[in-house]
Structure formats: C-alpha cells, structure tokens
Amino acid sequence: MTDRTVKLLLNLTNIVMSILFITPLLWMVVSSFKPETRIFADLSSIKALLPLNFTLDNYKAAFDRIPMMKYLNNSIFYVSVIAISGLAVNSICGYALAKLHFKGREFILSAVIALMIVPFESILMPLYFIVNNLQWVDTWPALIVPFVANSFSIFMFRQFFMDIPNEILESASIDGSSPMKTFVSIVVPLSGPVFATVFILDFISHWGDFMWPILVTTGESLRNVQLGIQTFFTLPPVFYGQIMATLTFTTVPIILLFLLLQKYYVQGITSSGIKG
C-alpha cells in the first residue's frame, strides 16, 4: 500500500466515524431551531440534520416556561467559585508538598493520593448528613464548600511545581522573601498552564453536577442548569423543539469554554494519563 492510499483510507474512515460521532449533537442543535412539526416530518431523511425552516420560537417558548437564564447564572456562579477558590487552596497546598520541608510532609502526600480513590458515591449519605447539620441545605455553601479542596488538583499542582528549579526559589529566599511572597510573585507567574488546566478540569466536571444538587437544592432558587433541564423535560406538555433548545443552551457555554482552553484541557487529561 502506498502512503497515498493509506492517507485516503484514513481520511475516509475518519469522515465516516466523525459523522457518526457528531450526528446526535448535530440533531439536537438543528432540531432546537426547527418548528415542532418539522422535526417529526424530517425524522426519516437526511433533512433531520439540516437547518430548514429556521426559527427561534422554541427558545422563546422554553424561556417563557422556565427561568433558564437564572439556572445558567446559578451554574456559572457556583462552579466559578468552586474552580477559582479551588485554585487558591489546592495550589498552595501542592506547593508546600512539592517544595517546602516540614515534618509529616510525606505522610500528608500519601494521604492526599490515597484520598483520590474514595468515590463520591460512597460518601454521599454522610456528606449530606454533615451538610444538613451545618444547616447548609439550600444555601450556596452546600454546593461549593465540600468541593473546594480536591486531592486530584493538589496532586496535579504538586507534580508541576516539582519541576521548578530549586535555585530560583533559594535565591528568592536569600533575598529575604517570605515563602508566601516567593509563591505569589515567583511561582504563580511561572505556572500559568497548570492553573489553566486545573481550572478547566474542575469547571467542566462541576458543570455536570447532578446527583449532589438534587439533594441539597430543595427549592428553585439555587437550581443549576442540569437540574433545570431535568425538571423541564419531566414537565408536561413535552415539545421536542423546546427540550432541544434548553439542551443546546446548556451545552453552548461549556463548548465555548472548551474551545477557548482546549489545549489545557487536553494537557490535563493526558498528563494524568502519563503520570498516573
């Protein structure tokens, strides 16, 4: 086989697979912009995937029925708070575990690594018990505080900081800079990529939060987008177009964020693979 035939075969297979992979999402987006009757009429032909009879009616109707904007703002707010405060708490912990010398460091490091294995599902019940006793149910702290510290993020930061040459840090400390000042003014500016990686991994994972918010948001005021669309789809009357509109609306922000920070997201996934 020549290189050209190999390339042709690869391209053909890739095109077929790409179409298969993209079809469900394409149908979702296209249907959200179609009149309801058209969605069903087009179902049995290629027209199902073509944006015919473009309309925004589904979006208008859905937004009249549920406060999607509010759910979106809720999600953006609490997920950003988790991700940003997580950067502060986990980076500084990862730095101490990588570069500062103190008694018990190795023990803490092993404990942090061991904690990565505890599945959220197995602590669901007692976590709810604790949050309930703190009287946090249906308040922001219930959605945010338990998830700020993250053993995986601490580990990622630690691995990155290990590679920073000691000479840089030592010369700063000789100049009289405190460890905090060294961290903020020297280490942080050198570590943009790892901050971006941890941020987007954390953001995308909490954007999908579903099990926990069902439990701790009893009212409507703190509901996130995932709960919003889940409630909407169980709320009669059911219209395909409107449901596809809310699904598309929920997915767009995260796709944008992904495209923006794609490089760091992929780095996060692959570095976890190589170092794990």
Add this chain to the structure above:
Amino acid sequence: MQTAASTKALNQKSESASLGRQKRRETVAGYAFITPAVILLIVFLVLPFLFAILFGFTKFNLLRPDKIQFIGFENYKILFQDSLFYKSLFNTLYFTAIVVPVQCAVALMLALLVNHRLKLRNAYRIAYFSPVVTSMTVIAILWIYLYNPNEGLINSALNFFGIPNQPFLRSANQAMHSIIFMSVWQAAGYQMMIFLAGLQGIPGDLNEASSIDGANKFQQLRFITLPSLYNVTVFVLTITTIQAVKLFVQPYIMTNGGPENSTRTLALLIYQQGFQFRNAGYASAVSVIFFLIVVFISFSMKKFLRDK
C-alpha cells in the same frame, strides 16, 4: 550554570547564620499552606468516609439523627439476602464488563485514526471529543429522544436499512445495552486523548528502523505500537473501570432503574435507599461494599503495570 554555582557559594556563606531561622520559617509556612486544604479534606471527605463505615452498622434515618440505633452487622446480613442488591451488583458489573473493553477498543482505534498528519485531523478530534465535554444530563435526555420507540432518530435510521422499530429503553432486554452504547459514544473521546498522548510518546526512529527492515504498517502496529502502549492501556482500563462502576446519571434519568430493575445499579441503589426510602444505614452498608469494589479494582489493575 554560573548563576547556580554563585547561588551555591552565596548559600554556603549565609548558611550558618540564617539556616536555623529559615528552616523554622519554612516549617511554619509549610503547615500554614496545607492547612486550608487539609481541613476541608478532613471535614468533607475523611469524616464522611468514616461516618459511612459507622452508619453501616446502624438503623438510621438521615432526618432523625437522634433516633440512631446500633444494630451490628444486621444491614450486611439483610444486604446479602436482598435480591435487589444482587441484581444491582450484577447490573453494575455487567455494564462494566462490556463498556470497559468496548470503549477502550473504540478509543484506541480513534487514536490510531487521528495519529497521522491529516489536514482535517483537528476537526476529527473535536468531533470525537465533543460528547465528552457535553454534560451527562444533556446526553441522557437527548438520547431518550434518539431512542424513542416510535419517533426516534435511531429507529428511523434502522427503518432505512429495513429493520423494524426497536423498544430500546422500554425493554428489559435492551435497556442496559442501549445505555452501554450511548456511554461508549459519550466517553470514548476521553480515552482517545490519553492513548494519543501515549502514541506520541513512542520514539519515531523505532518505526523508521522497522520500515527500513521491511516491516509493513500492520507489522509496525502489531509489534511496535501496541506493545509500547501497554502501560497506557492498563491506566486507561483502570480509570474506565472505576468510572464505569459509578454508573448513575444515565439510569437515573433514562430508566429510573427499570424496566424490571434491568438498569438498577449500585450507585442508584445507594441513592434510592438513602434518600427516597430514608434508609441511611442500609445505604451506607452498600456504600462500603461499593468502596471495597473500587479499591479492589484499583489495586488489582496496579499489579498489571510493568516497569518500563
């Protein structure tokens, strides 16, 4: 190099004077830096974990903590006689046993497909990866409509090939397989990325040397590429397995465990026992079993890792 050397000299000069003070300062800073994370991890991870073990030995309603009763191993006794527990355990393991090899094989194939200098390579990658970024809630709802027995896109496609409408999620025989198919589609892009990183770590001269020796593309794949990916594969299998045993959102949204409990999983059982039936003691016992399964998987997979 020169700066490193001069720093070292400087270091030695001031060493005796400030070493003690500096060491103390570093210790204090070290503890201060880890404190916020450590406190949060203890309160919201370690403590709940210990509570889960403790609650497993009690009869307990989450909303009435004052009425907690210690009943020893009673929950475990009930659990090991509960057919629903066995059903959930079976479903969880069944899902895992199929999803893990299929998903990893698809992911490896996709990685091999995009690991070439093709013009549209980035577009292909984004196509494979877009379901990964989309949240599981969105995907589960979307696929309920794709799987619709009467007016679904998938049945329309099957009709096109002369296959009659299938019940998918409405059938006890097909529901779990429908969830498996969807889950593979959703997550294969994730494992693809890890395989891709592994592929790019294979030195190019290995393939070059072999092609000079007359090896064709398939021989290269069989004798160079796949063996080089051994450790990456073990890692991918491990994380996919751990991910798979947690199966919750798909059955919760799509089938609520039905039809006929054919999609009830351990995570769903924990949730329903604990929060819908207010049976926190029993749910905690299931949680402990669940945790042991995850630990067992992680450790047994580690055994397969080879030293490079």
